[in-house]
Amino acid sequence: MSNKQTNNTATLDQALELGLKKEEFTEICEILGRIPNFTEVSIYSVMWSEHCSYKNSIHWLKKLPKDGPHMLVKAGEENAGLVDIGDGLACAFKIESHNHPSALEPYQGAATGVGGINRDIFTMGARPIAQMNSLRFGKYENPRTKWLLKGVVKGIGNYGNSFGIPVLSGEVFFDESYDQNPLVNAFSAGLMNVDDLISATASGPGNPVFIVGSSTGKDGIHGAAFASKDITEDSMDDLPAVQVGDPFQEKLLLEASLELAKTDAVVGMQDMGAAGITCSTSEMSAAGNVGMKIDLDKVPTRQSDMKDWEILLSESQERMLVVVEKGKESEVKKIFDKWDLNCELIGEVTNGDTLEFFQNGQCVASVPPSSLVLGGGAPVYQREYKEPAYFKKYKEFNINKISIPENLVEVGRFLFNQPNIASKRWVYEQYDSMVGTNNVSTNNPSDAGVALVKGTYKGIAMSVDCNSRYVHADPEMGTAIAVSEAARNIVVSGGVPSAITNCLNFGNPYHPESYWQFVGAIKGMSKACEKFSTPVTGGNVSFYNQSIVSGKEVPVFPTPTIGMIGLLEDVRNIMSLNFKSENDHIFLVGKIVNDISSSEYLVKYHEVLESPAPYFDIDEEFELHQNIKNFIDKKLINAAHDCADGGLFVSLVEMAMSSNLGCEIKTVNEIRKDSFLFGESQGRVIVTVSSDQLDSFKNEIKTNGINSLYLGKVSKESHINIDSTNYGMVEDFKEISNNVINL
Amino acid sequence: MKCGVVTFPGSNCNHDMIYALSKILNQKVVELWHKDHDTQNCELIILPGGFSYGDYLRSGAIARFSPIMKEVVHHANNGGLVLGICNGFQILCEAGLLPGTLLHNNNQKFICKNTFLKPASLKAPICQNLHSNESYKIPIAHGEGRYFASENVIKSLFNNDQVLFQYCDIQGNINQDENPNGSLNNIAGVSNKNQNVMGMMPHPERAVDPLLGNTDGVPLFNSLLNLIAV
Numbered sequence: 001m002s003n004k005q006t007n008n009t010a011t012l013d014q015a016l017e018l019g020l021k022k023e024e025f026t027e028i029c030e031i032l033g034r035i036p037n038f039t040e041v042s043i044y045s046v047m048w049s050e051h052c053s054y055k056n057s058i059h060w061l062k063k064l065p066k067d068g069p070h071m072l073v074k075a076g077e078e079n080a081g082l083v084d085i086g087d088g089l090a091c092a093f094k095i096e097s098h099n100h101p102s103a104l105e106p107y108q109g110a111a112t113g114v115g116g117i118n119r120d121i122f123t124m125g126a127r128p129i130a131q132m133n134s135l136r137f138g139k140y141e142n143p144r145t146k147w148l149l150k151g152v153v154k155g156i157g158n159y160g161n162s163f164g165i166p167v168l169s170g171e172v173f174f175d176e177s178y179d180q181n182p183l184v185n186a187f188s189a190g191l192m193n194v195d196d197l198i199s200a201t202a203s204g205p206g207n208p209v210f211i212v213g214s215s216t217g218k219d220g221i222h223g224a225a226f227a228s229k230d231i232t233e234d235s236m237d238d239l240p241a242v243q244v245g246d247p248f249q250e251k252l253l254l255e256a257s258l259e260l261a262k263t264d265a266v267v268g269m270q271d272m273g274a275a276g277i278t279c280s281t282s283e284m285s286a287a288g289n290v291g292m293k294i295d296l297d298k299v300p301t302r303q304s305d306m307k308d309w310e311i312l313l314s315e316s317q318e319r320m321l322v323v324v325e326k327g328k329e330s331e332v333k334k335i336f337d338k339w340d341l342n343c344e345l346i347g348e349v350t351n352g353d354t355l356e357f358f359q360n361g362q363c364v365a366s367v368p369p370s371s372l373v374l375g376g377g378a379p380v381y382q383r384e385y386k387e388p389a390y391f392k393k394y395k396e397f398n399i400n401k402i403s404i405p406e407n408l409v410e411v412g413r414f415l416f417n418q419p420n421i422a423s424k425r426w427v428y429e430q431y432d433s434m435v436g437t438n439n440v441s442t443n444n445p446s447d448a449g450v451a452l453v454k455g456t457y458k459g460i461a462m463s464v465d466c467n468s469r470y471v472h473a474d475p476e477m478g479t480a481i482a483v484s485e486a487a488r489n490i491v492v493s494g495g496v497p498s499a500i501t502n503c504l505n506f507g508n509p510y511h512p513e514s515y516w517q518f519v520g521a522i523k524g525m526s527k528a529c530e531k532f533s534t535p536v537t538g539g540n541v542s543f544y545n546q547s548i549v550s551g552k553e554v555p556v557f558p559t560p561t562i563g564m565i566g567l568l569e570d571v572r573n574i575m576s577l578n579f580k581s582e583n584d585h586i587f588l589v590g591k592i593v594n595d596i597s598s599s600e601y602l603v604k605y606h607e608v609l610e611s612p613a614p615y616f617d618i619d620e621e622f623e624l625h626q627n628i629k630n631f632i633d634k635k636l637i638n639a640a641h642d643c644a645d646g647g648l649f650v651s652l653v654e655m656a657m658s659s660n661l662g663c664e665i666k667t668v669n670e671i672r673k674d675s676f677l678f679g680e681s682q683g684r685v686i687v688t689v690s691s692d693q694l695d696s697f698k699n700e701i702k703t704n705g706i707n708s709l710y711l712g713k714v715s716k717e718s719h720i721n722i723d724s725t726n727y728g729m730v731e732d733f734k735e736i737s738n739n740v741i742n743l
Numbered sequence: 744m745k746c747g748v749v750t751f752p753g754s755n756c757n758h759d760m761i762y763a764l765s766k767i768l769n770q771k772v773v774e775l776w777h778k779d780h781d782t783q784n785c786e787l788i789i790l791p792g793g794f795s796y797g798d799y800l801r802s803g804a805i806a807r808f809s810p811i812m813k814e815v816v817h818h819a820n821n822g823g824l825v826l827g828i829c830n831g832f833q834i835l836c837e838a839g840l841l842p843g844t845l846l847h848n849n850n851q852k853f854i855c856k857n858t859f860l861k862p863a864s865l866k867a868p869i870c871q872n873l874h875s876n877e878s879y880k881i882p883i884a885h886g887e888g889r890y891f892a893s894e895n896v897i898k899s900l901f902n903n904d905q906v907l908f909q910y911c912d913i914q915g916n917i918n919q920d921e922n923p924n925g926s927l928n929n930i931a932g933v934s935n936k937n938q939n940v941m942g943m944m945p946h947p948e949r950a951v952d953p954l955l956g957n958t959d960g961v962p963l964f965n966s967l968l969n970l971i972a973v
């Protein structure tokens with residue numbers, strides 16, 4: 001293909017090979033009024049790829065709630081959403097996937113995922129202050145899983161640690177549906193003065209256009225198209241589509257960009273992620289209703305003799321496109337010189353809807369930028385969807401057919417031996433969680449990560465959540481649960497939920513049953529986000545997460561990862577999860593139901609895979625959050641931890657493990673004991689109350705008719721004692737839990 | 744009490760150190776740039792943590808050649824106070840201002856967590872006001888922090904009061920279980936013979952803000968800064 005002359009007209013076969021559909025090629029010919037050349041087809045192929053155009057998802061994404069009282073920048077307007085946190089400050093945040101690159105080259109795939117998401121934040125003029133990540137892998141025992149896990153964690157660690165932004169929270173989940181196709185979702189949040197916002201819009205014909213940062217190489221060419229394909233046995237052939245990261249360059253680019261943000265020389269700036277120069281020039285032009293003239297000979301390259309389309313499509317990392325106000329070029333140059341970074345004038349903004357690229361004095365491509373982008377000429381499809389047969393079948397699950405194990409002590413230990421329940425210490429200790437000196441959760445372990453806003457007492461609470469097993473069982477309810485869990489984690493830590501970003505990881509959109517999962521997820525997310533007043537600020541969609549194993553397509557569990565932020569007015573009021581003192585009273589707040597559906601216990605211990613999502617009622621959930629907030633505001637409780645994976649038992653042990661105290665509790669007769677201890681019904685939080693506050697707490701419960709149950713007391717002896725049976729010593733649980741994931 | 748904090752390209756704890764010194768400990772701080780040829784009469788020069796020049800070759804190996812390091816060496820040779828934290832410690836070892844070297848952690852992984860330190864030196868500026876029977880909770884975050892030197896050097900370090908801190912448990916017991924990276928004799932920080940140049944892997948600047956729930960680093964800075972006041 002590389003031998004083709006770029007000024008020759010392209011063929012339909014070439015377009016198809018680049019991933020375009022026949023009707024899309026026809027459409028391009030109509031837009032241009034002629035047959036495009038190879039370079040132009042390449043441009044359309046990446047801009048109209050799923051990854052850049054959202055062509056198969058945008059119809060549904062538009063239905064998500066995106067308005068809220070604190071939104072400064074809404075979904076789709078800039079590189080990331082922006083939430084007002086008061087005092088003239090704003091928080092920019094976003095989550096993005098880097099699944100396909102990580103499946104082939106876990107170290108670089110994950111590293112560049114971290115780099116990309118942080119660039120989205122600082123290109124707006126915000127300094128990143130915290131990161132989270134949400135990772136899914138196949139069965140833990142598989143050698144391939146271990147290779148991927150090691151590589152991904154090292155990649156995230158090496159890039160993020162060097163770049164110097166703390167990792168505050170995260171999740172790791174294992175299920176065989178991810179065997180070939182891991183999910184790597186990276187989140188970053190940054191802080192900025194509201195006035196420093198840099199827009200990703202080009203304007204002012206005659207204004208110079210600069211490329212800054214790293215040189216352009218042949219890495220990551222057609223990465224966006226690759227991300228829009230199924231992962232197959234032949235995927236290794238796409239290895240050159242994986243980019244290579246350099247956190248040192250990124251760190252310099254961060255500092256230089258933030259210095260630039262303080263000047264008035266910048267008209268607009270956008271990072272170069274998917275589809276590199278092509279995407280940044282066309283999106284910035286289209287956003288400003290202008291065109292650009294770009295001279296590719298001026299782009300600093302790593303190799304000589306790079307073809308025009310290679311320069312245009314390269315996804316070399318750590319680069320930005322900057323439109324500068326004419327006359328202020330030297331101000332910009334000076335900053336990048338200080339940081340020893342490239343800063344090259346490559347073109348100018350022009351009038352009209354034409355984006356032109358030149359090489360050796362020849363125009364190699366001329367396209368209308370508006371025709372390339374989402375919201376402009378990029379195609380929008382409504383895909384067919386169909387409820388899969390398993391959905392109804394899962395609902396037939398009957399708890400009475402599951403016998404209660406005789407030895408529940410053994411079940412408790414069994415659960416802590418499961419990689420999904422066990423400590424993720426091996427993972428998170430490889431991430432710098434304290435650089436930036438803003439992590440309030442290090443010494444006050446809390447359900448959500450909390451970052452101090454330095455210079456104030458405020459904190460940004462954040463959580464990434466998605467139990468994809470629930471989403472698989474019931475996409476609509478499972479996704480509503482994911483939003484609820486994120487909100488619960490923030491509330492339990494003392495925060496008020498503000499907004500979410502989402503990373504929608506699904507199978508092939510052309511597969512009606514996969515698309516049904518996507519549609520259900522959007523519906524559930526909309527409902528929950530409206531209930532919790534947390535608008536969706538953006539994120540990304542990753543389709544084609546599946547493998548073809550012996551000719552059969554197996555999609556991953558549908559995984560709409562939710563990244564939520566919330567605000568703590570005063571971090572001194574953070575609510576931590578560890579037991580505080582002997583004889584503190586332990587209560588369960590929320591409803592208790594006979595339910596073990598989709599629990600780790602049911603799936604791993606009983607090996608029953610087919611059951612619906614666990615019990616969930618969104619109104620009860622919302623009420624629970626208000627009650628917990630009220631307890632925290634009135635200082636009635638001294639610890640709080642939600643019941644999530646592994647149920648109440650696991651939550652109690654976690655509260656004990658982070659304190660070295662134990663507990664003595666009683667179960668109730670009306671509920672199956674296995675369900676009471678290990679069921680994962682939603683809307684439950686364990687709280688502890690000091691003896692001094694007991695009367696006030698009980699009074700509050702009574703006055704407001706709050707659903708709650710007295711469980712027992714915190715004990716000095718560090719054991720987990722349930723109905724007078726010793727379920728194990730806290731030290732032993734630590735020992736088990738810390739050694740399951742240990743590579 | 745004029746403190747200078749050096750920023751190398753790739754330093755990422757420089758802002759944290761400046762914040763700790765100026766906002767929490769109320770010191771006068773100037774930012775020194777790696778290309779500078781002047782230390783602006785600072786009494787204490789701090790090399791902060793991070794990944795100077797990317798640290799792709801070997802931690803601190805490139806930074807020692809930067810222009811500011813000539814001035815730091817000059818300052819040190821004149822008896823001026825120098826403190827290197829984490830990458831700063833690695834740079835001081837590479838520059839020959841401190842004995843020994845820092846190897847990859849024995850588990851070959853980056854490690855970030857709270858550790859406990861026991862002050863070993865009686866007279867070094869950063870230790871002199873500390874309680875030798877107490878442990879201090881100071882976090883680490885490094886991939887190359889395993890302190891190593893020849894047997895003779897280690898012996899002389901102890902004999903000359905040059906070992907600043909050793910990793911210990913919360914009660915102050917020094918044992919291998921509490922050694923996070925395989926450092927010889929649990930050594931977490933050392934000084935030169937004159938004790939005016941000090942380096943340590945743990946990050947005291949991460950343990951000064953009461954809002955973060957750990958202020959065990961404050962006595963270390965107070966010990967060091969009191970000396971400047973005298």
